[in-house]
Amino acid sequence: MSATANDNHDLEHDHVGLSYADSCPDNVLLFIHGFPLNNRIWDGQLADLAGDARIIAPDLRGSGDSDDVEGPYSMAMLADDCVALLDELGIDEAIVAGHSMGGYVALELLRRHRDRVKGLILIATRAGADSDEARAGRDASAARAASEGVAPIVEGMRPKLLAEDTYEDDPELVEIVDEIMAAANVNGVVGALAAMRDRVDSTPMLAEIDVPTLVVHGAEDRLIPPSEAEAMHKAIPGSTLALIHGAGHLPQMEQEEAFNEAVAEFLEQF
Ligand code: MLT
Numbered sequence: 627m628s629a630t631a632n633d634n635h636d637l638e639h640d641h642v643g644l645s646y647a648d649s650c651p652d653n654v655l656l657f658i659h660g661f662p663l664n665n666r667i668w669d670g671q672l673a674d675l676a677g678d679a680r681i682i683a684p685d686l687r688g689s690g691d692s693d694d695v696e697g698p699y700s701m702a703m704l705a706d707d708c709v710a711l712l713d714e715l716g717i718d719e720a721i722v723a724g725h726s727m728g729g730y731v732a733l734e735l736l737r738r739h740r741d742r743v744k745g746l747i748l749i750a751t752r753a754g755a756d757s758d759e760a761r762a763g764r765d766a767s768a769a770r771a772a773s774e775g776v777a778p779i780v781e782g783m784r785p786k787l788l789a790e791d792t793y794e795d796d797p798e799l800v801e802i803v804d805e806i807m808a809a810a811n812v813n814g815v816v817g818a819l820a821a822m823r824d825r826v827d828s829t830p831m832l833a834e835i836d837v838p839t840l841v842v843h844g845a846e847d848r849l850i851p852p853s854e855a856e857a858m859h860k861a862i863p864g865s866t867l868a869l870i871h872g873a874g875h876l877p878q879m880e881q882e883e884a885f886n887e888a889v890a891e892f893l894e895q896f
Contacts, residue, residue: 697817
């Protein structure tokens with residue numbers, strides 16, 4: 627059973643068993659955001675899942691309130707930043723949840739630091755590397771961001787980021803996502819584009835994944851099609867697939883309740 631807030635624990639000290647309550651749940655969920663976003667995309671999880679797990683949600687280097695350092699970045703660098711954070715917080719292992727580019731980071735973290743990963747949640751992401759055409763696209767986007775700023779990159783992604791119904795029915799959410807993307811900075815965008823361009827193909831690793839894995843995807847994702855999630859689910863032994871209806875590329879925000887339910891259910895096994 628998963629630990630919940632205020633679980634009672636026991637400690638043996640000086641040959642005396644001491645019982646104590648701890649409001650911090652045993653399981654740690656490390657949420658890694660996608661591109662060109664920041665940790666605000668997890669506000670709905672911080673609010674609702676904090677009793678099910680301790681939630682750590684970094685801003686990757688060059689994003690949000692983290693330092694705006696010059697690139698290029700690599701997936702290894704981003705994964706190691708997350709592990710340095712776990713080290714700093716004294717956390718041995720976490721359930722690593724990555725959204726889109728954050729999913730690429732999560733797979734790299736698993737590859738480099740298997741002993742730190744207790745479970746995996748792959749959200750709106752894919753296992754494959756970039757095609758040659760996609761790599762050229764990353765370079766063109768980076769050059770454009772360097773000369774014109776992040777606005778053209780954000781404008782290019784914006785129309786496809788959310789499900790059509792989300793754009794129509796949830797203007798407040800659309801505004802929040804716009805604000806998050808508007809906060810992106812050139813170093814972070816250029817650095818992350820290089821990391822995505824150079825990432826390795828994780829497909830061969832999928833069959834070897836031996837931690838409980840949840841694959842979550844918006845049924846109306848137009849940036850990364852749900853077929854990518856289905857393929858990862860088929861390849862990862864014992865994995866669970868949650869297709870979230872009424873959601874595009876940001877299921878954790880567009881269908882917060884359904885997303886949180888899928889995660890809470892997944893956490894019950896730990
Ligand atoms: C993301 O949402 O993190 C990116 O769009 C992923 C990508 O460009 O491959």
